[in-house]
Amino acid sequence: MAYITIDDNRCKGCGLCTIACPKKLVSMSETPNSLGYTVATFSSPEKCTGCALCAEMCPDVAISVFKE
Numbered sequence: 001m002a003y004i005t006i007d008d009n010r011c012k013g014c015g016l017c018t019i020a021c022p023k024k025l026v027s028m029s030e031t032p033n034s035l036g037y038t039v040a041t042f043s044s045p046e047k048c049t050g051c052a053l054c055a056e057m058c059p060d061v062a063i064s065v066f067k068e
């Protein structure tokens with residue numbers, strides 16, 4: 001099983017990770033973080049392959065990838 005975590009405090013809401021995920025598992029939340037940015041959210045972890053393309057794309061190193 002693979003999954004990612006997104007650090008809300010690092011995310012700037014650029015949306016690049018939503019484009020990078022081939023499974024379309026990352027989308028933008030409508031809820032802003034403490035800095036006022038709408039942050040990325042992860043859904044459907046059962047579909048995540050752990051490819052890490054989302055994390056590699058993130059300019060703010062907000063995404064961590066885990067594989068179990």
Ligand code: SF4
Nearest residue numbers: 021048049051052054
């Ligand atoms: S690790 Fe791969 S499949 Fe999983 S959310 Fe990131 S880009 Fe999508």
Ligand code: SF4
Nearest residue numbers: 011012014015017058
């Ligand atoms: S690429 Fe990084 S900074 Fe941009 S929306 Fe995704 S998690 Fe946030």
